[in-house]
């Protein structure tokens with residue numbers, strides 16, 4: 001059996017793991033990424049949109065060669081087809097090639113000095129005297145043991161680090177959106193620089209259909225919906241096929257569409273875990289629940305939070321103290337950035353879950369794109385403005401009043 | 407409970423919601439362990455309908 005000893009062992013080479021590694025390796029600590037895939041980044045399980053809500057694109061530092069199509073905003077369609085638009089004058093996001101994106105971040109991490117073992121599945125986490133002592137992994141079938149001062153769980157929705165440390169035992173089924181996406185050729189879009197979203201109880205209960213343009217005639221068309229029985233009455237796959245075949249607007253756009261890729265995914269929408277740290281342990285990205293509870297976007301947050309995690313972990317190691325108390329700097333810093341936004345979005349999502357199609361249509365008539373962006377990030381001015389408008393509409397007030405006043 | 411491997415897209419949703427951690431995953435397959443009590447939660451979140459609960 002091979003035994004390794006490092007300063008930081010990062011489980012997972014998604015955007016959360018690689019950005020942690022980049023930050024840590026740049027501070028000169030001995031960093032190792034463990035990734036179970038033999039081809040990191042593949043298969044793609046993503047809509048590939050980055051920017052817009054959440055972290056600004058400037059601070060994420062997107063590798064040039066993964067950019068496919070610049071985006072300036074979005075158009076949301078209500079159940080009966082009323083459009084709400086938001087667009088900036090300048091580029092405000094991108095549709096990227098996720099497989100290139102993940103790979104480039106990994107290249108950057110290794111170039112910064114991090115080690116990486118691909119084809120290496122972490123299967124267990126061992127404790128000694130109350131603190132994590134080492135990880136057990138299988139590298140192409142061979143058992144290896146990794147001793148690390150800090151273990152970073154960047155291992156996604158089904159995080160083994162989160163489970164074994166008890167920081168997140170399992171995700172509540174009602175908090176998971178289930179998702180299918182196609183990459184398609186010959187799809188018509190309204191505007192190459194707008195992401196399209198389609199809502200409605202029969203279209204995508206507790207979620208939406210997205211059409212993200214990837215250039216002339218090429219787009220990602222996907223869906224996320226809530227669990228069956230509680231929200232949905234059939235699978236995400238069936239809803240998506242229905243949209244493509246029968247939706248008044250969608251079916252026209254996809255009429256000549258040819259599917260060139262099928263992507264199946266799970267998106268944790270329940271907001272961050274109560275705690276994402278322990279002695280010598282940090283969770284980041286999907287493992288930490290750092291995903292926007294309405295949009296399901298997680299790449300940007302993963303990268304910013306990963307950088308914070310890598311910096312804090314490296315500082316703790318350099319100062320010889322990796323206790324939870326010291327590592328808490330990570331928790332404080334990332335929550336300072338996104339804690340409020342996630343809490344607000346979660347509350348709003350829970351309110352909107354109950355909205356009827358009629359109410360969504362009514363909202364679409366009232367809301368501007370700016371107000372929609374404002375309200376979903378919990379911006380106080382937007383909440384006030386919307387409250388003023390809907391106070392005279394009892395149905396909508398019942399739905400959103402509590403959220404707008406809080 | 408059974409997983410139709412031909413349909414499964416390895417989203418890991420089922421393994422992440424299982425209340426008793428009865429599913430073990432690597433990057434190639436999801437394995438149902440003996441502790442599964444056929445509760446059915448995982449089937450409700452499978453995006454592609456790959457999970458069938460055993461009839462009792």
Ligand SMILES: Cc1cc2nc3c(=O)[nH]c(=O)nc-3n(C[C@H](O)[C@H](O)[C@H](O)COP(=O)(O)OP(=O)(O)OC[C@H]3O[C@@H](n4cnc5c(N)ncnc54)[C@H](O)[C@@H]3O)c2cc1C
Nearest residue numbers: 012014015016036046047048049122156265285286298299
């Ligand atoms: C269908 C779908 C569409 C989405 N669309 C968007 C979008 O358009 N924009 C956006 O911003 N976000 C989107 N998201 C969310 C986004 O993909 C995630 O939030 C993001 O990938 C999280 O990054 P991560 O690094 O935390 O996890 P992941 O990207 O999931 O990476 C985790 C890594 O850990 C590895 N791993 C897991 N367990 C182990 C183990 N035991 N041992 C070793 N390695 C392990 C995995 O193989 C994987 O490489 C979407 C998600 C889905 C499912």
Ligand code: SF4
Nearest residue numbers: 414415417418420452
């Ligand atoms: S939820 Fe369905 S598609 Fe996802 S891993 Fe489980 S069986 Fe496979």
Ligand code: SF4
Nearest residue numbers: 424442443445446448
């Ligand atoms: S049926 Fe219930 S116990 Fe069995 S794997 Fe699914 S969620 Fe877990």
